[in-house]
Amino acid sequence: MGQVQAIDQLLTAEEVAAMLGVSTDWVWDHSSRRQLYLPVIPVSDGVLRYRQSQIEAFIAEREAAGRLRRERR
Incomplete structure (x- = not known):
């Protein structure tokens, strides 16, 4: 049988906050x-x-965008 993949959990607005x-x-x-x-x-x-x-992924994108802005200064 194949590997068991981790379930990509669905979060509530409270959990995201x-x-x-x-x-x-x-x-x-x-x-x-x-x-x-x-x-x-x-x-x-x-x-x-x-x-x-x-x-x-959203958090990682925002971090990368912040680094890019700082590097341009």
Whole structure:
């Protein structure tokens, strides 16, 4: 049989807020714009979930963008 893959956990807005160190309102605001800032999965009416790997990739992208800005100065 093949290897067992780790499940890519779906997170709530509260869990994402804790990971990012922001308020839940910030997460909701950045999940409901026309141009989404956070990668989000609409599950049902008003219920949103976030794939843990995508939030971790978002953090890594923001870190890289911050480093790039500092290097340009």
